[in-house]
Amino acid sequence: MLVTALLLGVLVLLPVPYAISSPGPTRDVLGTHDDTPLIQIEGAETFDSTGELRLTTVSGTGGPGFPSSAVGVIQGWLSRWAVVQPVELLYPPDRTQDEIDESNTAEMVSSQENAAVAALTELGYEVPATLVVAGAVEGTDAEGKVEEADVIVALDGVAVPNYQGLIAQLDEVEPGETVTLTVRRHGQAVDVPIVTGKKADGRAQIGVFIDPSFDMPVDVTIDIDDIGGPSAGTMFALGIIDKLTPEDEANGQDIAGTGTIDVTGEVGPIGGIRQKLAGATRDGATWFLAPAANCDEVVGHVPDGLRVVRIETLHDAREAITAIGAGTAEDLPTCR
Known part of the structure; x- marks a missing residue:
């Protein structure tokens, strides 16, 4: 016994x-x-x-270094507010706890x-931003046209002083239209024509990853x-x-x-x-x-x-x- x-x-x-x-x-x-x-x-x-x-x-258990116990699983099943799932749905087996923490x-x-x-x-407040290109979205017209470290300065000839300004200008564009993106590249202004794509919400997008640097007031x-x-x-x-x-x-x-x-x-x-x-x-x-x-x-x-x-x-x-x-x-x- x-x-x-x-x-x-x-x-x-x-x-x-x-x-x-x-x-x-x-x-x-x-x-x-x-x-x-x-x-x-x-x-x-x-x-x-x-x-x-x-x-x-x-709060969660089941990740690397924090395993769930059978008692915890049973308590989770009995609780109205807890959710119990197979661990692989939340924590990919090839990720370490350090990688998860770093991402979070x-x-x-x-x-x-x-x-x-x-x-x-x-x-x-006005929040000026330097809009640095981090890359292009694969499969978009921007791919192969913009370069990493390009700085976006204008759209269709209108200056873009901040991120909100860029989004507001794009909201006036119909998906499929061609826009001219002016970037500063190696100290020179370069005009880049881009056929816009369509976001999930129906708005136009230029297909560019942007890493903005904000000048906080x-x-x-x-x-x-x-x-x-x-x-x-x-x-x-x-x-x-x-x-x-x-x-x-x-x-x-x-x-x-x-x-x-x-x-x-x-x-x-x-x-x-x-x-x-x-x-x-x-x-x-x-x-x-x-x-x-x-x-x-x-x-x-x-x-x-x-x-x-x-x-x-x-x-x-x-x-x-x-x-x-x-x-x-x-x-x-x-x-x-």
Whole structure:
């Protein structure tokens, strides 16, 4: 009997080939972590807030160096908020933990820069950028025409001072039209005719990878080193806006959310939305900002006491937290 019990105990603790995703910790981007403000701003006046804006995370096991146990898998199957999947669906067998950590860190750094640019642009700041070509998208007309290290300076003869300007000009172009991209190459201006392609959303694209270098008018530092990935971008951007405006947007409310952000302020989908909803409720949030592209995963999975607002842009999110703080949020869009 004792031997059987010992064997069962060993089997229960043995690693199993499953990955478990569960609600992770949340962080108030307007608060501090280890006595250090998560968001620090220099070069502009900042203002205090009485509310909380929580980024949300997912905790997981099953990756390299962090195996799941049989007990954990059983608990995951029994939990409403955990997801159990074959490990290879989340963690490719040829990737090490160091490689995963490095990728997550790079995505977090990029999301912080995007958040700062989007937030400052939303507030009316000019954020000049040097648009350096990092390569061309395979199969597009730009392939073989642009070169790495080219600097984009104009489109159809109109100067492009920043990334948002380039996107705005392309929005006026129909896919399939030919545009003239002027680049600075080895100190000389070169005109490059490019037949535009079509993005998934129907807009025109030039098929060029761009590595922008931004000239930030305000110095924004985000100090958080224990969370990776790009999904906190929208909440970082809202935190920057809240700190730089005299209005107390959240006004005592506990608002959580998630979503990637690009420099144009577009909010993108993320993974683990159901776990993030649960983590937000656990930590006291009563409102949650969810990317519109995640709405199909939200419906039917909202914890009691939590109200979800659907957002597509940073401007949507800013208006939402202002309405929530003002007590006028009844008509905000939700996931249906």
